[in-house]
Amino acid sequence: MKPSTKILPATPQPLTIPTVQSGKYNNLAWLDQGLIVQADVATASSGHRFFWLTDNLEIGDPVAIPDATDADVTFHYYPQRLPNGKLGLRYSTDMFELNGPLKDTNQYVQFDPMTEQLTTLLPASLPRDVMMHSAVVWSPTLDRALITDRQYLGSQYYWWTAAAGLQPLDLGVAVAQYFAWSPDGATIAFFGKPSVGSGSVPGALTKPANLYLMDADGGNRRMILADAYGVAGLQWSPNGRWLVIVARFNGSRDIVWLVDSQTGDRLQLTPEGRYQWPVWSPDGSELAVIWYDPADTGVDGNDYVIRLAVPPLAR
Structure with a gap:
């Protein structure tokens, strides 16, 4: 049975196209030290890199993540703020051999921007078909992870601990891609x-998704919001009450919403547009999100990162 939820009274925040330089962006993370964006850049051998954003939300200095010394190309994917405040990312490498097969590795690492130290959290020895496209979320104590292979037609899900390795998880759905x-x-x-x-x-992309909650052991799964389309983000507020999502409902374009985790009621933050990867500021007072090509030029690289004030109701 689908839950009964409502849209809370709110006025979407008016947005204007920023006057700063645009870029081609994908993925955000908000650390105590500032915002990080994954951006496509022609000068990177991997095609993209992580950058700090300046105060006016333009590309600043590259994040000083060291590349592997024993690989031809190192890839950094999916930046996220870990529960300990450091930067988590998928760290992959390619090694090319003359007349030989491509050799690649995939692991998940932690980067400390204060010490510039890189620490392995998920080793490269895990199965390639799981780690190559994996999305990972961590328990607050960083001793347990939930991993999905991010497939569109039939996802696989796993628990991981250092002691037990990968353990299959049945979520009772065909596909789940945001955790x-x-x-x-x-x-x-x-x-x-x-x-x-x-x-x-x-x-598969045209099928609706439902928002579920489950206990940390995988039990007590319950639906709190139904029939969301084009989902493009999910993250808890620092106070643990609200979820920020990007989704479409009833034929709309993308909207950034706040969802009450206790009721499933939602609050509209933005006008309709194209958004992805919403993240909370560490203090919970703001959100940042990628706003894709707001002028609808149809040209890649006209993307912006914008900041949104969190309404008092959700602080």
């Missing part, structure tokens, strides 16, 4: 699609 672990460690939120249709990726 978020609550700050108190008690609850995991995720978007899942009960069905993906006939088996084509374009068809």
